Amino acid sequence: MSNRLITFGEVSRFYGEVLGINRVNLAIPPGITSLVGPNGSGKTTLMNLMTGLIRPTRGDIRVLGVRPDEPEKLGPLIGYCAQFDNFPKGLTGYQFLYSFLRIRGMNDAECEERTRTALATVNLAEAAQRPVAAYSKGMRQRIKLAQAIAHDPQIVVLDEPLNGLDPMARAETIELFQEWGGKGRHVIVSSHILHEVDRISDQVILLSHGYVVAEGQIQGVRSEVKDQPMQILIRCDQPNALAARLFLQDHVVEAKIHPDGKGILLRTTDADQFYLMLNRIVLETGMEVESVAPADDDVNSVYQYLIGGEGGTT
Amino acid sequence: MKRVWLRQITGVIGLEWKKTFLSRRGWWVYLMVLAPVGLNLMHSLVALRGFRSHSVFQDSQIFAGEFEGYFLHLGIFFGCMGIFSNLFRGEMLEKTLHYYFLTPMRRELLVIGKFLAGLIVALVLFESSAAISFWLIGRHQGAAWSEFLQHGPGAGQMSSYLLVTALACVGYGAVFLVAGLFIRNPMIPAAVVMVWENLNPFLPSLLKKISVIFYLKSLTPVQLNVPPPFSVLVTETDPAPAWLAVPGLLVVASLVLAYAAISARRAEIGYGE
Numbered sequence: 001m002s003n004r005l006i007t008f009g010e011v012s013r014f015y016g017e018v019l020g021i022n023r024v025n026l027a028i029p030p031g032i033t034s035l036v037g038p039n040g041s042g043k044t045t046l047m048n049l050m051t052g053l054i055r056p057t058r059g060d061i062r063v064l065g066v067r068p069d070e071p072e073k074l075g076p077l078i079g080y081c082a083q084f085d086n087f088p089k090g091l092t093g094y095q096f097l098y099s100f101l102r103i104r105g106m107n108d109a110e111c112e113e114r115t116r117t118a119l120a121t122v123n124l125a126e127a128a129q130r131p132v133a134a135y136s137k138g139m140r141q142r143i144k145l146a147q148a149i150a151h152d153p154q155i156v157v158l159d160e161p162l163n164g165l166d167p168m169a170r171a172e173t174i175e176l177f178q179e180w181g182g183k184g185r186h187v188i189v190s191s192h193i194l195h196e197v198d199r200i201s202d203q204v205i206l207l208s209h210g211y212v213v214a215e216g217q218i219q220g221v222r223s224e225v226k227d228q229p230m231q232i233l234i235r236c237d238q239p240n241a242l243a244a245r246l247f248l249q250d251h252v253v254e255a256k257i258h259p260d261g262k263g264i265l266l267r268t269t270d271a272d273q274f275y276l277m278l279n280r281i282v283l284e285t286g287m288e289v290e291s292v293a294p295a296d297d298d299v300n301s302v303y304q305y306l307i308g309g310e311g312g313t314t
Numbered sequence: 315m316k317r318v319w320l321r322q323i324t325g326v327i328g329l330e331w332k333k334t335f336l337s338r339r340g341w342w343v344y345l346m347v348l349a350p351v352g353l354n355l356m357h358s359l360v361a362l363r364g365f366r367s368h369s370v371f372q373d374s375q376i377f378a379g380e381f382e383g384y385f386l387h388l389g390i391f392f393g394c395m396g397i398f399s400n401l402f403r404g405e406m407l408e409k410t411l412h413y414y415f416l417t418p419m420r421r422e423l424l425v426i427g428k429f430l431a432g433l434i435v436a437l438v439l440f441e442s443s444a445a446i447s448f449w450l451i452g453r454h455q456g457a458a459w460s461e462f463l464q465h466g467p468g469a470g471q472m473s474s475y476l477l478v479t480a481l482a483c484v485g486y487g488a489v490f491l492v493a494g495l496f497i498r499n500p501m502i503p504a505a506v507v508m509v510w511e512n513l514n515p516f517l518p519s520l521l522k523k524i525s526v527i528f529y530l531k532s533l534t535p536v537q538l539n540v541p542p543p544f545s546v547l548v549t550e551t552d553p554a555p556a557w558l559a560v561p562g563l564l565v566v567a568s569l570v571l572a573y574a575a576i577s578a579r580r581a582e583i584g585y586g587e
Contacts, residue, residue, distance in 0.1 A: 053412055053583040075418025086409040089333055102325035103417045105318035146411070 001104055003065040005029055006050055006186060007022065007154070011059030013045055019210040020045035024059070026205065026215065028188065032181040034197040035190040036299060037207030038307060043190040044083060046156050046207070050188070051080045063066050064154060066303040079148035083159040085140055087132045093119065094128040095144050097150050118150035123172070133279045137164035145173065163194055174200050198299040208307045222297035229253045229267040229306045231295035232274065237288045249273070265295060322376040322419045326427025327434070334397055334435045339404070343396040346389045347443045350380060354450035361454035370462045373452040374471060378536035380451075381444070381475055386482055386530055390440050394486035395504045397436050399494035401565075402578075406498075409516040429491055429571060436483040444479045448472050467535075474535035481533070481563050485526035488564045488567040492574040495581065529554060529563035 006028040013020035021042040035043040047055045049061055054069030066073045087096060097118055101111040119125045122142040128137065132143060141164045148156055158177075162170050177200055181187045191197050197204065204221065206213040216223045222230075235258075236242055241254045243264055249269035258265060268274045275292075282289055296302075326327045326455040334340070334535055357376075361368065369378065405411035448471075452459035486507075493503035522528045530552040554562065 048583065051416060053415055055582060071415065072418050072420055075416065078416070080412070080416050082412055084409040084412070088329060088410050088413065089408070090336060091329075099325060100413055100417060101416065102328070103322055103419055105322050105325075105418070107321065274370045 005062075006064070006188075007060075008049075009060040009064045011049065011056045011061055013049060014057045021049075021210045021212075022213050023208070026212065028182070028186065028205075029203070030184045030186050031202035032177055032189060032200050032299050034185045034204045034299070035188065035207060036194065036197060036204055036303060037213075040209075041207040042210040043207055044159055046205075046208075047080070047159055047188065047190065047272055050155075051157055053080075064085060076151065078155045078157065079151065081144045081156070081158045081161050085137070085144075086141075087126075087140070089129070089133070092131050092133070093124055093135070093139075093146075094131055096143060096282075097147055101150055106151075114150050117130065118146040121149065121176070123169075127182055138166055138169055141165055142173075142215040144167065145176075149180075153185075155188070157188045158181060159190050160192065161189060162191055162196060163178040165242035170196070181281075194300040194303060195298070200217075201299070204299055204302075205305055206303065213306045214302070218299055218302060219297045222294070222302050223271075225302065226269075226307050228296075229269050230297075231293060231301075232266045232268065232271065232272045233258070233263060233295045234266060234278070234292050235263040235290035237262070237290075238285065241285065242281060242287060246274075246277075250284040263290075276280065317422075322417075323430065325429040326414075326419075326424060327431045330401065330428055330431030331434050334400070334411060334431060337400065337404070339400065340396050342438070343393045346393050346396075347439045350389065350447040351443055351450065352382055354380075354447045355550075358450050358453045366451065370452055370455055370458050373455065374458075374462075374468070374536055375538070377448055377451045377475075378534065378538050380447070382531070382534060382538060385440070385444060385479065386437060386527065387508075389443070390479065390482045391486055391508065391511075392504065394432075394436055394483060395490045395500050398429070398432045398487045398490035398501070399500035400499075401491055401494055403494040403498060403500065405544075406584070413581060415581075420582070421578040424493070425571060425575045425578050429487060429574075432487055432491065433483055436487055437516060440479050442489075444475050445472065448475060456587050471503055471535040474533060477560075478530050478533045480548050481560065482526065482530055484567045485530070485563050488570040488574070492570050492577065495574060516560050523562065524565070524566065526563065529559040529566070532556070532559045545568075557580055 006026070008024045008026040011024045012022045024042075024046070036044060037043055049056055050063055050068060052074050055069060061068050063074060064077055066077060068074055079155070088099075091099065094115055095113040098111050101114055101310060106114070116125070119128050120143050124139060124142055124146060127139060132140065135143060145158070148158065151205060161225065162173060165173060174196060177187050181200075181202060189197070189200070198218065200309060201218065203215065203217050205215045205309065206221070214225075233244065239262065240256050243257060246252045246255050246264070246266060251268050251273050252266065253269060254267040256265045257263075266274065271294075278289070278292065402411065405414070415421075449463075452462065452468075455462070463472070489507055490500065490503065493500065493507075497503050511525055514522055514525050514527055517525075522567075533556060
């Protein structure tokens with residue numbers, strides 16, 4: 001099983017006196033994992049560590065059983081789209097992909113085929129013969145993605161991959177991530193665009209000041225945040241009557257009538273108790289309930305509860 | 315499958331030589347290459363117009379001084395600094411080294427590939443410069459110079475100069491490649507190496523051998539008797555026989571490259587964070 005995981009055991013990394021990450025323990029399964037945290041929280045450090053670009057000061061990292069300081073073994077497994085928007089000078093998109101496939105040791109025919117496939121995957125086939133230096137920001141982002149996936153790696157690590165992409169390209173890129181994640185690959189993404197992170201992630205890792213604050217599926221993470229009452233939105237035909245009944249309960253902290261008068265936004269310290277009680281009220285009053293849904297088990301809310309601030313672009 | 319390493323090295327060379335040849339940052343290297351060519355062309359033109367004439371022997375002596383004083387101490391030295399220290403340092407500055415480090419290529423092969431790419435560029439530039447300069451310096455002699463080149467010691471001298479140029483590129487190339495792995499400002503290692511090379515005559519016998527100039531000086535075909543003040547440009551070293559000088563320099567360069575390979579294996583991508 002550990003050969004299908006990316007594991008961090010008590011990993012710390014310091015840049016001189018400055019903390020990168022501290023005592024991180026993780027076991028990342030296949031699927032889409034999002035790294036979320038403010039600038040300087042340690043996201044890029046974590047990515048650089050798992051790709052072998054930097055080494056831990058302490059602790060042990062295994063990437064599908066391979067140590068990251070063995071580039072000959074790690075290289076075929078991993079593709080990395082770094083945040084740096086830089087490219088070797090004087091190359092066209094085609095030459096950029098082809099050259100680094102060649103450095104991976106592939107023969108001409110294989111380099112050519114993989115280059116064409118990768119360019120087609122990111123919709124850059126038509127711009128293949130243009131210099132990368134003349135690409136737009138979005139095209140540069142896509143050619144970096146193509147370079148990361150051209151050798152068909154098992155793990156794709158993407159540092160802010162949605163930056164600079166227009167909405168259409170963003171949607172296509174997210175679709176790609178989901179496709180890769182669905183095929184049982186590891187897709188590790190860091191992003192500030194939290195509502196998109198929310199949509200695509202199988203699990204999230206929240207980082208703050210170099211520490212892992214929470215990890216796992218977002219609903220699971222939210223339910224662990226005990227000191228913040230859960231918010232639940234109930235759409236029903238008798239919100240006033242429901243509010244009156246709910247106010248009698250100890251676990252209810254707040255109940256606000258929705259501005260359109262057709263629902264309640266509830267804050268409760270015990271969601272399970274609330275659900276049981278709602279069933280009783282519905283049976284007793286014949287109230288019609290249209291929907292009941294958690295209102296704050298998304299990444300943005302969890303981010304605000306655990307880390308504070310606005311989170312990111314929503 | 316068994317030629318993977320070869321494909322990787324040729325892949326690196328293919329990427330690097332173009333970058334190195336066309337580097338805007340290295341415009342001054344071309345100046346250093348063209349300077350002796352221009353100077354010798356002027357010498358030839360001046361002599362042809364009859365302002366001043368030298369004998370073939372004098373011209374070969376002048377070139378010997380030019381070769382030792384300019385090519386070895388300035389042109390190739392600083393040219394190699396410009397070319398080789400940029401191979402890793404340039405990638406760090408441009409934030410592109412991670413593309414290489416993320417491939418499954420052994421870092422040792424990356425060092426070899428980059429070194430060979432730099433060497434190709436340095437050899438093309440400085441071998442051409444040395445050969446053309448040598449040819450130009452006596453061109454005004456007409457048939458006498460042709461005779462000197464074809465049937466006299468000229469061909470042998472030129473071969474020796476080309477051999478010394480190649481070895482200088484290998485030696486200084488290795489030194490500046492490893493320096494580029496560690497130090498951002500190439501002038502610092504250049505100053506240290508230059509002081510070390512010029513201290514060579516005063517060093518104990520064993521330390522003399524850890525130097526590039528020690529081996530090169532022994533292989534130059536024409537021994538100079540340079541009067542002051544120009545003698546400061548010429549480093550006096552104990553002569554080493556050719557059988558020791560060529561492999562000796564290659565061993566020193568190999569040791570330096572081996573150290574570069576070990577360092578590259580341990581290197582991290584910092585980009586100045």
